[in-house]
Structure formats: structure tokens, C-alpha cells
Amino acid sequence: MNKKWLSYTGLVLVAVIWGANFGISRLAMESFHPIVFSFLRFGVAIPFFFLILKLTEGSIGVPWRLVPKLMLIGLLGITLLEITVMYSIKYTTLANASLLNVAPWPIFVALFAPLFTRETITSRLVVGGVIAMIGVCFVILGGDEGFALSSDNMLGNAMAFGVSIIGALFNLSSVSLMKQYSALRVSTWTILFGAIFMLPLTIGSWGQTDWQSLGTVQWLSIAYNVLICTVLAFVVWNACMFKVGATRSNFFRYAVPAAAVVAGYILFDERIAMLQLGGAALMAAGLVWISIERKKA
Template identity: 80%
Template sequence: MNGKWLNYGGLVLVAVIWGANFGISRLAMESFHPIVFSVLRFGLAVPFFFLLLWRKEGSVGIPWRLVPRLALIGLVGITLLEITVMYSIKFTTLANASLLNVAPWPIFAALFAPLFLRESITVRLVVGGAVSMVGVCFVILGGQEGFNLSPENMLGNAMALGVSIIGALFNLSTMSLMKQYSALRVSTWTIAFGSLFMLPLTAGGAWGQTDWAGLGAGQYASIAYNVLICTVVAFLVWNASMFKVGATRSNFFRYAVPAAAVAAGYFMFDETITLLQLCGAACMAAGLVWISVERKQAQPQLQA
């Protein structure tokens, strides 16, 4: 039981870390080109991953037969995912991007799970997930922007929905690998390949758009947070917890990300929190608790 709650606690902690990063990254984007910032985030994290892997497991290598698979996962799950996230925010409203990035992700994870894993969907998981989804919709739609279906937002909306599809496939593909290799080894190599594929995208003057001499302590702190906390710690904790809890159930805990982002906006930018958002956060929390206390042996199963 203690191990179970430790894993659920890890998922919530990572969701809070990623949610808070919305505010931190918003500040950083005032000084950095978005793709340069992503390269710094993942590229600077790579040496830490390899060092941790070597210290913990005594080696860093992977079989040559896995290189194409891990390279593809890194290309899709790190490079393509991060770029799609950035441009979805650029071409639609933050509320639209947040809702379409987060809400459908667990649904796609459940739909695609049979292609990668043998996971079951229980009645409790369906009910808890639905309640959590309603809650996250209230959190996002309760903000000032609301949901906007105007034609100029359609490209960004489609890209934001694509994030949910790509992200679900990324999670499931790494889960299948973690049955043979540690979460640390899988995370290390997918992020290494993803960073490598991201680097050429900064060609053409992206690095020159940053005033490096004018960077202050706040900008360097945002890089440190993204590298050490948001990438190294968060990826390791999420992947290890997801392997124990299961990909389908774990992805519902992403619904805590928008709530944490709203809280970050309140503390960092003096943004208001509405009653609907508070009700949504309570609804989302109730759904996640309902999922967490499931006793699998006692629950009827609906095969995915």
C-alpha cells in the first residue's frame, strides 16, 4: 500500500512540476527563442541522465538493434511533441491549447494501449477518469479566455489535439521498453535522441535572437528548473511511477497539470481564480482519488 501511494504521489508531484512550468516558461520566452529554450532544456539534461545511469547501473549502452526504435521514439516523443506544443500555443488560444493538449490524452492512451500493452479498463477507472475530465474542463473553461472555435484558431486546435495523440503513443511505446530496460535507461536515450534531432531546427539565426549578455538570475534559474526539475527529475519519476501504476491510469493524472498552471498564474502573474475553476479542481481531485483507491481484484473488468 505504501508503495502504491508513493507512485501516485510521484504522478501528482510531476503534474504540479509541469503545471508550474507554464508560468516559468512564459517568463523565459520573453528572453529566449522557443526552440532554443527547448534545446537548452533537453540538451543540458542529457549529461545528467547519462551520469545518473552510469552511477546507478554501471553502464550507459544499449543494444544496436534498439537504436532505430529509441531514435524514432525520441524523434516523435521529444522533438515532434515539443515543437507541436509550442506551435499549438502560437496558433490558438492558451485555453484551447491547454484543453486539447490535456483532456483527450488519457483517452487516446486507453484506445492505443492494446497495441502496446495488456492493460484492462475498469469501471472505476472509466468513472473516475470521466469525473476528472469534467473537472479539468471546468478549470480551463472557467478562465477568462474560455474556449474559442473561431476559424483562425483551427490550425492551432488541430495541432493541440495532435499533441494528445503523439503524447499517448510516446508514453505507451516507452512503457513496452521498460519491461526490458529501466525507466532511467529508456528516458536517457529517448531524450538524447530527441535533443539531437531538435538541434538542427535552431539553424538560421535562432541562437542570435537571444541577448545572452543581458540574461539575469531569473533566466538562468528558469533554465535550471527546466533542466534539473522539469526534465531530469520529472521524467524519471513519471516513467518509474507510470511503469508501476500502468499507462492508462497514470495519464489521467495529467489532469492535475492545468490546475497547477492556474495556481502558478495566480502566484506569479496575479491572475484571478474563479469559482468554476475551484469547483473544477475539486471535481478533478475527487476523480483522481477515486481512481487511486481502486482494488483491482474486486473490480469488474472491461477489456480494452
């Protein structure tokens, strides 16, 4: 069995984890301020990252010359990206945010890839990517909200579209570092700096959470975000992305909305339309087509 299938499986697994987190985070947002919750997700994860890094690689340090680049990546891919995602959801519909966050992301990765890597765009990647993109559009637009073109949503739409650009640059800059350092080391330090930059933004927000009234659901949502959605997911995604390439791997983000729809059905009894089921099947077909490796002569 081609070892790359393990990487593709890892990408799908992480996409499902991130998709399910839409529903889990929605439950948590009823009790937490969004910026505080985002900081807790990354801030609490930092000790786990450093502990795993020490146990698996024997050291935790990075060269001083690398620190400015890690700081910039953390600011871009953790602080700025997370805040932009949060406010894009606030200023537009969930359907708009989902579509504009997810659909253009792999396209920007493909466009920017020559600046960071030597990846090439193949016809198989283009065909599979287009099929998967059409499928994810059906998944998102097949819901009750649809796509809203109201002028009230323009700011949120622009921010959601910007998420795709920021995210693509974040992925590619991380991959360029993984040629010298492990995915775990890169993830550990970028998340550390991202959380440091995010901390000042939480000032004045901590008192808006009634900590004494938090129940099992809220604490479990934090645990899921820290251990599963951040520690496990970031390491697995970065490692798999390095194996199969940033351009190819980012098309697997299209599985995130499908997982979010299932989470909405399980947690909030939201309806799943036939168009969404058809879109999920089409998206899966596109991703499988991308994953199939032809034997070279």
C-alpha cells in the same frame, strides 16, 4: 500502506512540476527563442541523465538493435511533441491549447493501450476518468479566455489535438521498452536522440537571444527546466507510469492545468474563478477514485 500510493504521489508531483512550468517558461520566453529554449531544456539535461545512469546502474549502453526504436521514440516524443506544443500555443488561445492538449491524452492512451500492453479498462477507471475530465474542463474553461471557436484558431486547435495523439503513442512506446530496461535508461536515450533531432531546427535562432542581458530569473528558469522539469520529472513519471500502468497514470495529467492556474496566480497575479476551484475539487475526486484499489478476493 499500498506501495502504489507512492507511485500515485509521484505522478501528482510531476504534474504539479509540469503545470508550474507554464508560468516559469512564460517568463523565460520573454528572452529566449522558443525552439532554442526547448533545445536547452533537453540538451543541457543529457549529461545529467548519463551521469545518474552510470552511477546508479553501472553502465550507460543499449543494444544496437534497440537504437532505431529509441531514435523513433525520441523523434516522436521529444522533438515532434515539443515543437507541436509550442506552435499550438502560437496559433490558438492558451485555453484552447490547454484543453485540447490535456483532456484527450488519457483517452488516446486507453484506446491505443491494447497495441502495446495488456492493460484493461475497468469501470472504476472510466468513472474516475470522466469525473476528472469534467473537472479539468472547468479548470481551463473557467478562466478569462474560455474556449474560442474562431476559424483563426483551427490550425492551432488541430495541432493541440494532435499533441494528445503523439503524447499517447510516446508514453505507450516507452512503457513497452521498460519491460526490459529501466525508466532511467529509456528516458536517457530517448531524450538524447530527441535533442539531436531538435538541434538543426535551432539554426538561425541563437542570435535572437541577447545572452549578455540574461538575468537571474532567466538562468533559474533554465535550471528549473533542466534539473526539475526534465531530469527529475521524466524519470519519476516513467517509473511511476510503469508501476501503475500507462492508461491509469495518464489521467493524472489532469493535475497539470490546475497547477498552471496556481502558477499564474502566484507569478502573474491572474484571477482564480470559483468555477476553477470547483473543477479542481472535482478533478481531485476523480483521481482519488482512480487511485483506490479494491482488494481482490
